Each structure stands twice: as structure tokens, then as C-alpha cells.
Amino acid sequence: MDFKQRLIHWYSDNKRKLPWRSTKNPYFIWLSEIILQQTQVKQGLPYYEAFIKQYPTIFDLANASEQDVLKLWQGLGYYSRARNLHSTAKHIAFDLDGKFPNNYKDLLKLKGVGDYTASAIASIAFNQVAAVVDGNVYRVLSRFFGIDTPINSTAGIKEFKTLASSLIDKEQPATFNQAIMEFGATQCKPKNPYCIVCPFNDRCVALLKNLVNELPVKLKKTKVTTKYFNFLVFIDNDKNTFLEKRIGKGIWQNLYQFPLIESEKSLKVDEFQKLNTEDTILECTDFEYSLYNETDYVHKLSHQHLHTKFWIIEVDQLPNSSIPISEVKKYPVPILIGKFIDAFNFQTT
DNA sequence: AAGGCGGGGTC
DNA sequence: GACCCAGCCTT
Numbered sequence: 001m002d003f004k005q006r007l008i009h010w011y012s013d014n015k016r017k018l019p020w021r022s023t024k025n026p027y028f029i030w031l032s033e034i035i036l037q038q039t040q041v042k043q044g045l046p047y048y049e050a051f052i053k054q055y056p057t058i059f060d061l062a063n064a065s066e067q068d069v070l071k072l073w074q075g076l077g078y079y080s081r082a083r084n085l086h087s088t089a090k091h092i093a094f095d096l097d098g099k100f101p102n103n104y105k106d107l108l109k110l111k112g113v114g115d116y117t118a119s120a121i122a123s124i125a126f127n128q129v130a131a132v133v134d135g136n137v138y139r140v141l142s143r144f145f146g147i148d149t150p151i152n153s154t155a156g157i158k159e160f161k162t163l164a165s166s167l168i169d170k171e172q173p174a175t176f177n178q179a180i181m182e183f184g185a186t187q188c189k190p191k192n193p194y195c196i197v198c199p200f201n202d203r204c205v206a207l208l209k210n211l212v213n214e215l216p217v218k219l220k221k222t223k224v225t226t227k228y229f230n231f232l233v234f235i236d237n238d239k240n241t242f243l244e245k246r247i248g249k250g251i252w253q254n255l256y257q258f259p260l261i262e263s264e265k266s267l268k269v270d271e272f273q274k275l276n277t278e279d280t281i282l283e284c285t286d287f288e289y290s291l292y293n294e295t296d297y298v299h300k301l302s303h304q305h306l307h308t309k310f311w312i313i314e315v316d317q318l319p320n321s322s323i324p325i326s327e328v329k330k331y332p333v334p335i336l337i338g339k340f341i342d343a344f345n346f347q348t349t
Numbered sequence: 350a351a352g353g354c355g356g357g358g359t360c
Numbered sequence: 361g362a363c364c365c366a367g368c369c370t371t
Contacts, residue, residue: 036366043357043365077355080369114368134366154350181366190364191360220351221362249370251354301355335356 003144003200004169004176010199011179014186016041019048021178026100026125027058033117034085038078041185047076058100061086062093070254070332077335079253084112104130115161123173131164132177133157136184141167142216143188146205150219222303228266229308231258231337233292236315239346240322243331251301256331258310266296266307289313292344299336310340 001009015021018041020032031051035044050072055061061069066086073082088110092100101107103126107118119130138151141163149156169176187194195207206212234242243256267275269291292310299306325346333341 033366038355038365038367040358040365075356077357078367080354081367084368112368116367120366132366135364136366139364178366185366189359218363222352249353253354299356303353303355 003167006199007179007183008169008172008175010187011175011182015178015182016186018045019052024125026102026121028052029121029125030100030113030117031085033120034081034112035076037081037117039076044076047073058089059093059098061089066254067332071330074255074332074338075335079255081112083254087111088113100125102126104128120177123177127174129168129170129173130177131161131168131173132181133161133164134181134184136181136188137164138216139190140180140184140188143193143206143212144200144204146209146211146215148215148217151216152219224303224305226305226307228263228296229306230261230263230267230272231308231310231340232261232313233258233310233340233344234313234315234318234322235325235346236318236322238317239325240318241325241328241346242318242322243328243333251304252334254332256333257337267309272309272311287313287315292340297336306336308336310344 020028023029032044032048035048035051051061054072055064064086066083069086070079070082073079073085076082091110092098101110102122104118104122107113107121108115110118113121116132116134119132122128122130123132138156138160141147141160142149142151145163147159147163149159151157151160164180167176187198193212195201195204195212198204198207201207204212206215232242234240242259244259246252246255246257261275263275272289272291290312292312293308296307296309299308328341328346
């Protein structure tokens, strides 16, 4: 049997039952693919279920507010996916009259849809012969063929795309694509792959040359920067607080947070007080504050380690731009803020 | 071509 | 700790 035959045979025996595998609805396929970008099935699954329940059609999603979409996306990360998802839903619903693009070329034009996702939707929903290359495919092919071209180099991206395109089963592209990804996810894993029972262990170059742990090759490592965040949790006598919307280009765009002061280092209580006195950040003159967490909570992102302090600031009355504490949970917030809200008992204040 | 963008899981 | 995950976008 050749590669594709043996792979598809393995898939028929070992595939997981996943909800997006029992539909050809391009809206559902698209939704699942966006959710699964850089996200493991286990983590994305509950979000997929929540989205199809809340937004059964692309028109439901298009008619929602971005804030509501972000709220449902809360905790999944890479929030540009949610913003692009909503934007593209509106585009398809209103500009394209609800007609989902049905080929690789047109799918690629959609915001948030790159080569991988366009290939996935084209093959799975429309049976087009378009090879997917995701992290799983890079790993499977680099090991099976013993290719050490860095997978994130321009040459590597091109080489693996060409290779996958030459291997894909033209009679069943949807099955082939899902099979090779499933194989990479559950069998040819990054660490401790199941080579002993692998259907390819008679001719996997990496296994035969003892290079399984060396492949695939990836360039560079991400440099992590450390930042110091001070969130100001205002509370007034009427149980109001402040939230601000994050704008600009950085992390958590369009999500909400307690007013933030970034500092060069972790602030002690007197340093925080000095900062406020000098900069008159707190316009209210009559207030009491306390530090919620004595030791920084360290929130780790891929590129940033956020050393975070929450300062509780009690005042008599906040301006009209404040919101009732009871409404805080309506706003999409970073998981860091969400965990604080859950842990901090507003009622006792 | 390089860097930014989340949060969770594994080893 | 380091690395990975059904990648994409901007510069």
C-alpha cells in the first residue's frame, strides 16, 4: 500500500468522533477551523459547541455585536481570530448575500483565512483537492521522509506544501487531509510518538535513522519580555467600578480591563502611593486603597510574562462613566482579569 | 523575513 | 523551564 492508502486505513480505525466531522456545512467547518488555529482540539471543543448553539447560522453571528462574540471567545486566546470571525461573518452574510465562498482561491480572500484554513475548508466542505499543511503535517512529513528543512523557513513552507500536494488522495481529499492531521495529533506526537505500533514503522526515515526526536527542525525561539501591570480596581459606595477597553495594537485588543498602570518594576505600597501623588492618577482626593495580592501574580503569554498586582481602591462615589459591579461579567476580559473577578469577592466590600 | 499574538497541555 | 497546538497578520 502506498502512503495515502495506509494513512487513510489508519484513520478509519483510529479517528476521534468530533462534531465538525459530521457536517458539510461550510459555516460549521469554517468556525471549527478558526477555533482550532494554534489550539488543541480538547481546548477548542467546548467553544465550538457554545458558538454553534449561540449562533446556529452565519446570519446569527453576523448580527451579533463584536463584544458578544469576544465574550463567547473569552479564554481561548488569539482574539484577532474572534474579531476576524465576526468581520468575515458580516462580509459573507451582507456583502455576499450569505453565499459562502466555495473554492480555495475565494476562501483565501477572507479575513483570518490563510493557506491552511482555505485548504481545509475547500477540501472538507467542498471536496476540492487542496492539501493542508499544519503543525501536524510538518511533523509527519518531516519524520516520514527525513526532511530537515526548517518548517518555518520560506524554503520549508514551500517544500512541505509541494510535498503534501503530491501526496494528497485526489479521490478523497477531505479524508486524506483530516487523516494526516489526526495521525500527527494522536500518533506521531511531538514527544513520545507511538513508533512501536506505527503503520509506517517499516519505512519512516526518522525512525530508521533514529532522528524521531530531532525532527521537525524549527528555527528560532521566542524571546520573552517581562512587564509589570498594576490594575486599579475601583469600588465606590454604590458598588460601581471602572472598566476600560483596550485599544491599539498590543495584546487583548478590544477586550476590557480594570484601569492599568504599567511600571518598570514591581511596585511596593509606598512606591505605588508616591506614583499616585506625583501623577495625580487618582482624581478623587478621598480614597483608601489596599493591595490585593502581596506577591505578583505572573501571567505567562507566549511572548510576555506579566507580573501583576491588583490594587483595590475604595472611594465614595465614582463618575457616571463607571459601571455597576454586577455588570462586570457582561464584558469580555482577558483570562487574567476573569480569574481575579472570580477570586475577588466584590460582595464583601 | 521576522515578530506579535493567548491560553492550556505535556514532559 | 521548553516546546507545542487543525496559523494569520503586519511590518
